[in-house]
Amino acid sequence: MAVRRLVLRAGAALVAVAVVVAGYLLVHGDFQRWSDESALDGACDGLLDREAVRAVLGPGAVEVEHERRGAGLVGCEVRVQDGGTAEIRVLDTAQVGQGSESLYTGSPRALAVPVGHGWTGLFGAVPEPFGSADVFRPDEGEKVTTSLVLECTGDSSAKGLSVTVETTLDKSLDDPADRPAFARIATSTAAQVSKSRHCGARLGKPVSSLGLPVNEDEYKPLGTADGTCSGLPAAHGMAIATETARGGAPHETCRLADAGLRTRYVLDADYGAYAQERLLRYEENPGEDTPNTETPARYRDRDGRMSWTTAKCRGGQALFTVQPSYESGEERTYPRGDGDLAYERAALKAFAERSAKAHECSAPATP
Structure with a gap:
């Protein structure tokens, strides 16, 4: 199955170019460089909410890597300089069990908890091994997965859609006030996906609170x-x-x-x-x-x-x-x-x- 990757990198210098020459696009080989906001607008087939992504990941220069594989699957990764990272995957649930793509169920060492607030979904993280702070990604922040399932009722050809977002932020899940940020890109993307794919899914409310994933010793x-x-x-x-x-x-x-x-x-x-x-x-x-x-x-x-x-x-x-x-x-x-x-x-x-x-x-x- 063919894999198409589109990497877009945006920096402050290109913002000035975009202002002088409206709509300017520089293409070089497999790389396309746009302004920050253009990169976000085109990420994941335009399924992301720019404002939500910016609010969660930060205002810095953005790099988007776009990957699409086969029918029913769209994926991309957004990285923000001096900010956070989000890996997004949108899947037609009719495709589950028919390839390597699998729905998120959590970690064997930490049970994922319900997203709640009217959403059908899971919220989870993999705990770091004991003593790993000096060995594994000590400065990359907390990595958390939010996975939502949409039941389509509209004119969409899909009966259901899955939206899974792995978000890495310099925030702690131990702070209840920080947890909703880890789920915001998933819920905003789910709303965009439902609208653009004519899914007509019943959406949940804004996520204001989340439980902690349950470790095996709890x-x-x-x-x-x-x-x-x-x-x-x-x-x-x-x-x-x-x-x-x-x-x-x-x-x-x-x-x-x-x-x-x-x-x-x-x-x-x-x-x-x-x-x-x-x-x-x-x-x-x-x-x-x-x-x-x-x-x-x-x-x-x-x-x-x-x-x-x-x-x-x-x-x-x-x-x-x-x-x-x-x-x-x-x-x-x-x-x-x-x-x-x-x-x-x-x-x-x-x-x-x-x-x-x-x-x-x-x-x-x-x-």
Whole structure:
């Protein structure tokens, strides 16, 4: 598949040229140099909101690298001198699962949280390894991903669109006042995309507050869980939960651990395009014990790897799974006793029912 890159660099010197010769464009080989604002207007096929990008990344000289690959995908990177950086990707959700492009679900070490405010999306970051401050990008700021899903209702040929923006700023996620800036380019781009692609999506409100991504060591007693692990039985040795809040996220996770903090089960919920992608991935590597479009629900036996169920939602099918988890060094064999299997089934039932209800879906299927 052909890859086209268009790199535009703008500096203060060219601003003066643009003032003297209106509309002047200098072309040299693969490089095109315009004024700062022209570069932003042309970035990502004109899908960016210039004012929002400037407000987040800063007023300095801008460099835009534009990359477009195949039908349904547009991407670009915006870098501002002495400011921030944003990598933007717009994807037709009909293309998910059909190539290397994948929807954002967060980091295994830090659960992404809902964007909220009426948006269907995730907000997450990868925590730096301990002691990495002197080794890894110490001066490049915090890198955070915001990923939104738009459900099209207008005349667009697309049924859905995904907008994912990775923003790097010299700000800290620890400061609640700084967090909304990391999501602003994503929400403004989503609004532009919906309009330009005739998507007619229902948009959220301005993001005024955001939760912190949940690191793997941020756990709580299962009995006090009030998010994605709420309502799960504190039985069969399960005592600890690692969870996020609920609030319109297209992907949800709950991790259950025993009193020794050993993770024993991982439950996941996926909606719309996220469920579509997971099912397509399983179809590429089919197995008797992996979810498929023909089986709405199944409990694993001792030889299986996972149990699952599905529900019908406005934006398509939802998929809920539970898998046993193993600590490093443990024998990774899936068979477990009848008590383990019974607990898995009870946990999956409670998890799927509460998640589906929160997303206004039908009752999950029963195996």
